[in-house]
Amino acid sequence: MNSRSSRIAFLTLVICTVSEACQVPVFRYALERWRPDPYELVIVHENPLSEAQAATLVHLEESLVGKNGPIVNLRYETIDLTKEKDRLDEWKKIHAAEQASVTAHLFYPHEAYRKESRPIWSGSFTKDNVDAVLDSPMRRELVNRILAGDSAVWLFLESGNKEQDDKLIKTLQGHAETAGKEIEIPKGVIQKSALDDPDLQLGPSDAENILESSVPLKIDFTIRRLSRKDPQEAVLRAMLLHLEDDLLDEEMADKPMVFPAFGKGRVLPPLIGKGINEENILGDCSYLCGPCSCQVKNQNPGMDLLVKADWWTALEGSSVIEEKELPPLTGVEDLLAAAEPNDDTNVSHEKSLPASNSNDGNETREKGEESEETSSFPGTFWMATLIILAILGAGTVILNKNSEK
Numbered sequence: 001m002n003s004r005s006s007r008i009a010f011l012t013l014v015i016c017t018v019s020e021a022c023q024v025p026v027f028r029y030a031l032e033r034w035r036p037d038p039y040e041l042v043i044v045h046e047n048p049l050s051e052a053q054a055a056t057l058v059h060l061e062e063s064l065v066g067k068n069g070p071i072v073n074l075r076y077e078t079i080d081l082t083k084e085k086d087r088l089d090e091w092k093k094i095h096a097a098e099q100a101s102v103t104a105h106l107f108y109p110h111e112a113y114r115k116e117s118r119p120i121w122s123g124s125f126t127k128d129n130v131d132a133v134l135d136s137p138m139r140r141e142l143v144n145r146i147l148a149g150d151s152a153v154w155l156f157l158e159s160g161n162k163e164q165d166d167k168l169i170k171t172l173q174g175h176a177e178t179a180g181k182e183i184e185i186p187k188g189v190i191q192k193s194a195l196d197d198p199d200l201q202l203g204p205s206d207a208e209n210i211l212e213s214s215v216p217l218k219i220d221f222t223i224r225r226l227s228r229k230d231p232q233e234a235v236l237r238a239m240l241l242h243l244e245d246d247l248l249d250e251e252m253a254d255k256p257m258v259f260p261a262f263g264k265g266r267v268l269p270p271l272i273g274k275g276i277n278e279e280n281i282l283g284d285c286s287y288l289c290g291p292c293s294c295q296v297k298n299q300n301p302g303m304d305l306l307v308k309a310d311w312w313t314a315l316e317g318s319s320v321i322e323e324k325e326l327p328p329l330t331g332v333e334d335l336l337a338a339a340e341p342n343d344d345t346n347v348s349h350e351k352s353l354p355a356s357n358s359n360d361g362n363e364t365r366e367k368g369e370e371s372e373e374t375s376s377f378p379g380t381f382w383m384a385t386l387i388i389l390a391i392l393g394a395g396t397v398i399l400n401k402n403s404e405k
Contacts, residue, residue, distance in 0.1 A: 030263025149216030179285035
């Protein structure tokens, strides 16, 4: 091999080493290693709490923690209007709208104390309302399906037009089934049980590819219908319909929407109306089942739902890392080719990242809420980079000497 060929081969080897990505599917990586962002519940009162209201506050606090730690991604705070100074007029206005002595107001993560921020749900501060904020039948079903190994649960928000909804449900089912048959788990993923094999040989890059729980790994999707009128799901609907700025507009009131939910209850931006089609459905499936790449969680599309679940016990103490970026919404062509032809593939609702909400929270995190886990990746990355550069430099010197002979 001449010196030029040797140099090219060496550089190719180094580049391949640097660019090798984690092979764990996005939906599984999010489940095992992403911490859901905490919602904020603000309890506002103008007079001292009654005995019953104080008991409700204790109930709220006790409901947030299980035997092994936190089980709800929620923080709460009480505001006494007789003592509050910051944003007093705003809090008075928000409080007065509910016409109750003590009111509760739910905000997206990092939103409660932003100027002119508005709650996504408000109500009187009662035990029933607290329970409705923390949990609901649909959210429990979501947790059960995810822990059973489902790649994602498609939450289908009905339009109210049964004929239209039934037709789109069939469309969604058909293409989700195609995705389940055609998408394969990325090569290189290592089951947790395989670590017990004494003959297993792991390379330097395999650590990222090891699953951290015994939840079944499979490509499978579940569809659940969500009524716009179900009182038990009012808080869930509020979370979904505030995900994008226009979802509560009048013209959206009778449009069916579908939200893919995965991980510890994270949802992608919805497909709406005619946007619930082959291309978009297969695109989301491909996106969720593809191998992950590196970056910050909250720079990815979507929003974490408020979910009550003892994830840490169910996942047997999985690690929590927030430096993974979902791959772009691409790679649908192979799935489209495998599916039956469908002429009705015009996209009426473009996929987009939320204009606010999930991404806005990054400002707060960057100002001092970075968790201990988020500091582990940068140090490892730079250490690996320095080692690779040293190898590259040494190899270049050797190749140069060989070329001079």
